Structures are given as structure tokens and as C-alpha cells.
Amino acid sequence: MSPSVIRILDENTANKIAAGEVVERPASIIKELVENAIDAGSRNIEVEIAEGGTAFIRVTDDGSGMSQEDAQLAILRHATSKIRSAEDLGRIASLGFRGEALPSIASVSKFSITTRLHDATLATYVEVEGGVVTEVREAGGNAGTTVTVRDLFYNTPARQKFLKSPASESSHIHDILGKLALSHPEIIFRLINNTRVVLSTPGNGKLADALAGLHGYKVATDILPVNYTLDSIRVSGFVGKPTLLKSSRQWQTFLVDSRVINSRLIAKALDNAYHSLLPKNGYPLAVLNIEIPPDLIDVNVHPQKSEIKFSNEQTIYRAVYHAIVEVLADKHSPGELAASFPVKQPNNHYSVGRQSFEIPRAIPSTPSAPPSSWREEPLSFPETQQVIREEKLLPSTGPVPVDADIEATPEPDIILRPLGQIENCYIVAQGDDGLYIIDQHAAHERILYDRLGRTTDRIPAQQLLVPLFLEFDPQETNIILEKADTFYQLGFTLELSGPNTFRLLEMPSDISQTEADEALRQILSLLHNLHNPTPQDIRHAYLQTAACRAAVKAGEMLNMRQMQALISELCATTLPYTCPHGRPAMVRFAPEDLAKLFKRT
Template sequence: MDSKIVVLDAHTANQIAAGEVVERPASVVKELVENAIDAGSTRIEIEIAGGGLTTIKVTDNGEGMTPVDAELAFSRHATSKIQCASDLFKITTFGFRGEALPSIAAVSKVQLLTRTAASLEGTKLTLAGGKITGQEPCGCPAGTTVIVEDLFFNTPARQKFLKSTFKEAGAVADIVSRIALIHPQISFRLISDGRIILQTNGQNNLLTAIAQVYSTELAKKMLPVEMETESLRISGFIGQNFQHRASREMQNFFINKRYVHHLRLSKALEAGYQGTIPVKRYPICVINLEIAPALIDVNVHPAKLEVRLEREEVITEQLTELVRATLEKKNRLPETGFRKVKYVPASEQVSLNLPTLVAEQVKENFVTDNAADSEEKQAMLPATKEAGQSANSLTQLLHRIQTPTVPQPITSEQEQEKLPPMQVIGQLYDSYILAQGENGLYIIDQHAAHERIMYEEVLHKFLAKNNLSSQILAVPLTLELTYQETTKLVDNIFHFRSLGIIIEHFGGNTFLVRGIPVEFTPQEGEDLVTSLLVELQSKNPKEILYEDLLKIVACKKAVKAKKRLNLPEMEYLLHKLNSTKFPYSCPHGRPTIINLTLAELARRFLRT
């Protein structure tokens, strides 16, 4: 009886394997460049034509190969990187499977020129469709040159799924750029259709490599990160809180200098920026994690873009803390003229509840003993009638605050990397505080600024006790919910309790709110609960974080746009903002302050 199972011939097997390793021209470039790095090269040149479909040429000055090794290199599973299965747990090279060269050769026409430094002549090897068609001595410099032509000439179906030559060339540039970033000790040059696309100098300076791959302007504003434990070292650069992008394209993660796709690392990075960049914007980075090879499995994906990590949770937590600590040390106002800022109008349902001081208290804490300064300060206060009305309203506000805190003088150490010195000069459209300083005009979004203040206050209270304090309502609030809202509320009742909101089921879809956070009035409490339910409708309960809910609490308590503030209130708000960890953005990442510089003013008035 004839067997249905047959052993595939070597040619067919090679083409199948090539489909896993060689997806597009960029895959070929990646494999060849990594081989050049493994060979100890300090200079690598990549030249492509037709997006890499017509020609790919990679030249290096590495150790080269002998004639015997040159031929063996195109045999499947022939490698100099490992000797046995146990070596998979201590891999320090980029290649190790012995599949790249035979896979490339199986779907293209290849020419190899190579020479070791100890040899007087090199070797020229030619292949077509994976078969060696010629081998002869030749003259060539020490190192290796691989020329790949007519990629996928014998697999036309593969060509149908490729992008335009322009996009394929872009994918090659992306691969080479990432490799150049993590190997600043190697000089790279990428040429596409005769034009130099990328060139690095190989001076072994990561920041210089970032500048040459991206731009000098971007590189000089990035922040260094570094930490080391017994089993982990993290190093590299991250963008500041205003250097964000619409995608994760500029997030470069490397593990032992191998570029990887790792969503958990991206999430850990973004968690460190939580509340400092806008929603749906992503930070940038070039980060290398040095981990013992025994704790990594790189034998997961044919292109080795995915890895498995032991102690992944510990590693991601350490990355988040490192990023957060770095940003706290270097939180600053972006350098701007007029920047386009997307402003989201705030609700106007909650009245002002700033811990404001009456004029005498403000004067005591903000005005120096210098008589001239005191007179100047007094001159800036509202007119007598308005001042009297403001004082009465402020007194009423103070009664709503259980323990108003008088601000302490800010030390020079605290002021460092916080708000620049500024003097309030007014309010614009009852929404923006205007202040002047040494560097021009500052425009402060009062809602965003107060939201940052309130968020850090409620977060501090929450972390201190793992919950917010409740006040029991004399008359419970009644909530009539939809079926979907009821389901979400029941699933997340513990979250509400931790936020100081005590809810009990009254029957059907009716619930009673018996307690709300102490900072809220009953009317504000009802609005808070409703807002939390709306937020829960858009998320899976498992994805709900206390931090997200605390942002809603802070937003509801923050002073709103279209709310008239007097001078003491504005000054106190800026004082409190200066004491926060991230004064330049609200918890949702929107900016709190923009700066119209003196230089920009001069330019706009044609003074320069």
C-alpha cells in the first residue's frame, strides 16, 4: 500500500523554512546585518535597490570566512554560534539557528565574497534558488560581502503580498536604524537607490547615535535612565513628558542588545508616564535590558522578535519605577511659542472648592517683610468692594474645608525643576490665569492646574490608607440605573467603597448612596457616582485601575473653566501647583501651562 506521507525534498523544505525567516527585504537585511555584528564588525554598509527586491548588498569588515565555512554557511542548521541544545540557555549572539543564509538563498540569487585577515585570497560563492552554482578564489578585502538579487524570483506568490518599493525601503531603514541605535560602537551606512539614508559614526556614544538616527533636537532633550540589580541592568534614554508620539513606533526596547517586540515592556514604560502625557499618546525611548541569558528564551519566534522572560513582573515594575523617578527629577515646561493645545472644555457643575486663604492670609504667606514688596502686593489686590465680596465668599469656602492647610515657604531645593518665578497679572475668559516671568508670558489652564493638585492630594490620601474617608449622608441619594449600569456597579462595588462611596442595593435596579468622600457635597457626590459609572461602561472591569477612578475624583473637585477667581485664589493655586510632582500636566496628560516667550513676542512684533 502506498504511503500518503512523504519526505519533502531539500529544495521544497528550504522554501517553506524561508517563508518563516524571510518575510520581506527588511528580514533579509536584519539577518545579514546581525551576522555581520556577530562577526565582530566595526563598519557595516547596507545598499539596496528597488526597496531591496532588486538588490541587497551588505558589506562588513568582520572576521570573514574560510572557503570551507563559506560553503557550510549555506547548509541548513549549520552554525558556529551553538554546539548543543544546552547552549540555547546561554546565547549571547544574534544568530544561532543556522537558518538565515540557506533561507535567503532558497528564494533569491546570492553572491558571497569573504576573506579572513589571515588569508591572502578570498572566496567567491554563487547560489541560485538555494543551490551552489559556483565557487572560486577571488581578491577582496577582509570581511564579508553578501549580495542578494531578485528576491522571491522563484516564489512569485510572495511578491504579491509585498508593499510598494518605497514602503519596503522604509521597512529596511527602520530595521537598520534600530540596530544602529543599540550598536553605537559600529559605523553604519544605509544607501537606497544611490542615496544615503542613514549614517552613524561608530563613536560608541548612544546619545550621538540617537541624534544621527532621529535628530539632534530630539536627542538633546532626552533623559538618561540607568539602574542595576544583581540580575538586571537597565540603561538608555527616555523622552521627556512633552516628547510623545501618536504611536509606539519610537519605542525601542532591546534585551541584551537584541531588538524585541514586548507589549509588557511598553505598558511598563507608559505606566511610568501615567498622568504626564495626553491620553492616546505614547512616550519614546531607547532602552536596553541586560538580563542573564539563562532567564530569557529567545527561541520563540523565527525572526527572534519575541522573547519570554522569567521574573517578567519584577522587571516591568522596576522599569516603571525607574521611568517615574527619572521624570520626577526632570519635569519641566516645554519650550514653546504658541503651541496648538487641544483643550477639552470642563463641566461646570461643581462649585469652586479651593483651600483658599483670605487676603490677609495670602499677604502673610506670600509677601515678604520688605515694605516696598508689601505695598506692591497690596496694590495688586481687588478694589475694596470686590475685595469685601471675595473675602466673604472665601470665608464661606473655608467653612467647607475641615482642616485648611496654610502653605509653607518653598525651599530653593523644592523650587528646582518646578515652576519658574512668575507674577499673576490677571485672568482670561475666567478660564486661564495669566502670569509674567523672566521668560515672557505664562498661560495657566486653571482647571487642569487644579486637577493636578487635587489628583496628587487624593492619591496621597488613598495610598496612606488604601481608601478615601467617607461621610454618611443624612438623606441617602437614590440611583435608578440601567441593567448595564447595574451590572458594572455590582462588579465594581469594592472599587467604589475604597473611594469612600458607600452604596447598597435597594431592589431591582435601584441603589442607595449612603456615603460619599468627605471632600464632596451631596450634590457633588451624585455627580461623582454618575461619572464613575460612565467611565466603567467604557472599560472591562478587570482593566479598571484605582488611578483612573481617582482622576475622576480629582476632576470633579477641580475648579472649572468659566469660574472667576480673584488674585489671592490664583496665587494660591500656582503655589499649590508648584508643590506637585508633575506641575506641567494634568492627570490626563494635558498641559497645565504654556509659555509665550519674550523671543516669540519679539519675533511676532518684527523686533528681530
């Protein structure tokens, strides 16, 4: 009989393997211990680390504490006070519930816990080294729990060598503790790194103040409140103005029922809501809490509880997307989000004008002798171009975009008066609340993008009297055939007329026939380069390109009436402060900014 090759692992080895799932790095330990402190009803949580958490971690809270019996049970695997049976997994309301955190941490470190119930006289001290209990005794201590972790991975050197530098590990700890602080603004959080306080929140229950404690009070002035309900789902929190950017998602915190999670779905909804407001390498600040009934989510899908599963992802996506769009486009005047010019102070600090103002509308400067063709009704920019060219006031510099019907918008109280043009590129305008400089190309891009995007159906198309025949390589041919409906929604009707030849019957009305081939190949490039693009992704990218191609260019001379028409249409758009690529379209100098420039303060 052959010897058995299957063996049952001893408890110590099993704990170390389990620790690999829960304890990835020092930040993982901080997350588990702080979540336990939150579940214990703590109002003050202090975290102290040394050498990025690899040498020393101490988490102190003023929560409910534990008895000696519970303290000894807490370091055993699968010991938990959060659930009683499998049925409880469908309605978990606490952050911790697996019963793996403390034994996993204790198995790969020198671990100790001091805990005392509020009505107890003495605390309990338990010491564990490498998963083996070495001491249990009574001790003095404050009400609550203190957990100390020393020499992380001292008995698993293979794991230790994969840790990053102390500075990098400290950064991860700061990031996760900051997110936990935002998830519970009613709790005071402090982080001490090598004896220096690097994070502190007020714990007054106000999320905006918690944000200020983490990122500074300047950030707190550039955030917008979110409060949106869809069916049984509520989305609340804050998002940053489009001018408040980071080069990564470091400032994005997603919560589900106050649980910090990672979610590509929510990140995608956020990106799409900002899709035409940000540059490609910019990410907005966001702290979003999604309140959803516990029976509609599954939190037991990840060892570190950092991901959850939604029963209806599409509903979650729509709720987050519409919550942010509503804030950016409806509840706040777009002018409040326009970029302000930073003015250098004598003390070398920068300040930004904060005065709220409505999105301005343009009116013409009063001419001493109005042209004979002057009309009182508002003119669109293409119409004004045509009138002026007919009067031979300005030579044509290219094809005039076809104008579309423009929805009526209410006129705000503040107005802009065009003053002139700089370098045939920037329009200078005066408003009641300051001086504006407008990038004429970016402004016209926004106008055309909004006009093209108004229709939620197919992009307006023109039928060709004489079809165009275009050739593609075999790979491109397959993409066109597979995505025929996408091309149709973008305004292109193509029929296969040969092995790799297509007959173009219809094309968007905003581009000329000479640009059709280039436009089609740009769409093919988008389909090839974007990872699993949605129809909205392709439409947005195409509209960006189409608007850029048709917009008035930098270097094109405009007269006062053309400037007035351009500003009027820009101010009638829903998001006039950026072009579709996220670059600023207008910059404002507030009166106080001008005073600082001329040292009048």
C-alpha cells in the same frame, strides 16, 4: 493495502516553508543579516537597497569573515557557530543562533555571499539561486562579508503579492536598521536607499549621538538619561520629555542585553510611567536597554527572535516603571520639562528656548493697600476662594473643592508673580527667566489629581447620612458585584438591595451626591471599554475625570490672590507642566523668545 498519504517534503520545499517563518518582508532580511554582522564583530555596517529591498539588498560589514568551508556550510539549514548543544540555549549571548537565516533567504531569492578572513589573501564567492548552489569560487574582496539578495520571492509569487509598496517597505527597513543602530551605538551604520544616503550614525559609542544621527539634533536636546538598577536588572538608555511626542510607537526601542525586541510588558510599563503626562494619541520617545542575566530569559520563543520570555515579568515591569518615574519626577526639576513657546524666526525656521530653570514658586504682587484679611501663611486655592467669598469680593460660581493636607515642598530660587488674566481662562505671570502663561483649568486639574493620588490606599470617602438608591441594568449589576473591591478602593461602598438596585453608603469626599450616579456610570464605562484594565488603569482614569469635574473652569473670573494661590499650589505639585490628560498647563516665553517676536535679534 491503501497507499500512504504521508510524504516527506523535499529539501527545497522545506526551505521555502522555513523561509516563511524567517523572511516576512525585506526588513526581516536586513535584520537577520545585520545581526550576523554584529555577531561577527563588525565596526562598520553598510546596507544598500533598491525598490524597497524587493529588487536589491546588499549588506557589507568589516567583521571577522569566513573561510571557504564555513561559507559553504553557512547556507545549510541549522548550521551555526553560536551554540554547540541544547544546554547552550539557556545562556545565549549572541543575536543569531538558529542557523536558518541564510538558507531561508537563499531559498526565495537570487543570493550571493563574498567573504574573506582578515589574514586570508583571497575571498570566497558563493552563489545560490532558489536554494540551489550554482557557483563556488575564489574572488577578490575586502576583509569581512558582503551578502547580496536580488529579486526577492521571484520563485514564490504568492508571497510576492503580499508585499507593500517600495516606499512602505523602505520605511520598515529604515525603522529596523535604526533600532539596530541604537542597540549598538559603537558601530557605524549607513543605509543607502536608491543611491541616496538616508541614515548614518557616528559609531562613537554614545547613544545620545546615535539618537541625534537618526532623529536629528533637536531630538537629542529633549531626552533624559535613564540609569536604574533593581536586584540583578539594570535599565539604561534615554526617554523623551513629555513635550516630545509621536502619534505611534515608532520612536520606541526596547532592548534586552542589546537585542531588539517587541514587548507589550515594557510598553505597558512605559505608558503607565507617563500616564498623566501625555494626551491619549501621543507616545513618548524611549530607548531602553534592560541588562539581565541570560539564564533569566528565553530568547528561543519566536522564529524571528523578536520576542523573548522573562522568568519574572513582574520584576521587569517594576524595574522599567520605576526607572522612568525616577527620571521624570525625582532627578529632574519639573520646570525643566515645561513647554516652551516656539518662536518664528525671520528665516521661517522655528526655535525653542532651551534655558534650564527650576520650577518656580509664586509670590503675591506687592499690593499698595493690603486687604485687612491678608495672612502671611500660605493659603491653598480652595481656602483663598473661601476667604474672598466671605469678603464678598467674588461671587460663588460653584461648589468649592475640599482641600487636603499639602506636603511641604522646598522653595526654589525662582519665583512667579501673577500679572493678570486673559479671557477668564489664562493666567499671565512673570518669572525671573521669562513670561509664563498658565491654563487655569489645566493647572487646577493637576493640583486636584496630585492631591487625590497622594494616597496609595483607598480614596478618601464620606459616609452618607441617608443612603442613595441607584438602579443599573443586569450587565452593570454583574460588573459591580464582580468588581466590588475596585469600587471600594475608589471610595464607593455599595450594597445590593434589590435585583438591580444598590444602596450607596459611602462615596468619595471630593464629589457631591448629585454627581454620584454619573461618577459610578463613568467607572462602569471604563471597566467596559478598557481592555483588561488593571486597578491602576481604572484609578488613573477615574482621578482624571474627578479632577476635571472639580477643577476651576475656563471662563471663571479670578482675582490676584486667587491666581497667586493657584500658581503656588501648581508649583508645589510633582509634575506641574501638564494636566492629567497630558495637555500643557503652563507655557514659558524665554527672554530671547520675546526678543525674536519683537524682531530685536
